[in-house]
Amino acid sequence: MDDQVRYKIAEAARMAGVSPSTLRLWESQGLVEPVRTASGQRLYEPAHVERLKRISWLRTDKGLNPAAIRESLSVEGSTPAVMEVKSDGAEKTIGARLRHLRRDVGCTLEKVADRTGITVSLLSTFERTSQGLSVKALHDLADFYGTTMAALTGQGESSARESLVRNAEWTAWPPTSSGVTVQNLTTGRRQMECHRFQLAPGASSEGAYSHDGEEFMHVLAGRIEIILDGDQFFELREGDSFYFESRRPHSWRNTHEGETVLIWINTPPTF
Known part of the structure; x- marks a missing residue:
């Protein structure tokens, strides 16, 4: 397997705010197609998770049926462009930017966790995937590093x-x-x-x-x-x-x- 971050079905369901059984249903309806291991285990990449969030919103807020959701997802440009932080001319995710800041100030994950109250596991996962932190947690990290959320996100x-x-x-x-x-x-x-x-x-x-x-x-x-x-x-x-x-x-x-x-x-x- 390559270095692409992938989540098990329970993790992906939690991030999308639904149950694992719902993900299986959406797969059977042709709304999402996760990666399959040789043993048949479902794995979801970050792009899958964003698609799942979109499906959930179209289903609960717009009341669309599976066919209408598939049509909506197929329309290019249906969601706004997402910025990535750039540093020294190279694109970086917000997680990579935070890892760079942490190393610049010579901090371990344990020290950042102690100062911010965010667990080491969450910090480590976020630095790799840019997923899973609340607005408050991200604000606390920006404050710890002496910057702002807007700056972290590339403005x-x-x-x-x-x-x-x-x-x-x-x-x-x-x-x-x-x-x-x-x-x-x-x-x-x-x-x-x-x-x-x-x-x-x-x-x-x-x-x-x-x-x-x-x-x-x-x-x-x-x-x-x-x-x-x-x-x-x-x-x-x-x-x-x-x-x-x-x-x-x-x-x-x-x-x-x-x-x-x-x-x-x-x-x-x-x-």
């Missing part, structure tokens, strides 16, 4: 005085957290970080985080719960807007039965 500085991004032509952060899609509404890093969040049912930050700055959000569709300081709860519905200071510990989760979409702005660029 470089821009000298242009303006930025025009056409509808549905957004680039997206690498899909590190299950059910969370972050799309860039500007090119390059600006004094305002403007993002479009798509949250699958049940998606959350998986914990509270804080940083310098101010935040503004406007809900385009669905419903989201924001928790400030651990004990103040705010439910935002379609059309609602919300502002708060980023230094206040904040967490969030999609409380809608379907997808929630919102515009999220941070200033200065500290997210």
Whole structure:
């Protein structure tokens, strides 16, 4: 077997937010075709996992049947382009970028785990696959290394005085957290970080985080719960807007039965 990262069916199902039996059903319906070992064991590559997440969203949020899902998946360009971090002219995944940062500061996985509270196994897996960390965990890692999530995901500085991004032509952060899609509404890093969040049912930050700055959000569709300081709860519905200071510990989760979409702005660029 080559060095391509592959997951067993239980791992792939967990990352997609479904059961192993569901993956077997989707395979029988021709929606996904995993790699098979000589003994017949199913193995799923990162591209399979992203496809599974897409299938789940089309099935639960859009209510499509298997035939309609197959047709939707066959349409090229149905999902936004995903950025990869570049370093010294070579493309790198966000996991590889974090491994490079860790080695630059001379830290072991054990030391990073001790400082961030993220387990060694999760850190090791993420450095190899760029999969499996929550938004909070990724933010804590960025803070540990003295950088930001936007910088980790490849948003470089821009000298242009303006930025025009056409509808549905957004680039997206690498899909590190299950059910969370972050799309860039500007090119390059600006004094305002403007993002479009798509949250699958049940998606959350998986914990509270804080940083310098101010935040503004406007809900385009669905419903989201924001928790400030651990004990103040705010439910935002379609059309609602919300502002708060980023230094206040904040967490969030999609409380809608379907997808929630919102515009999220941070200033200065500290997210």
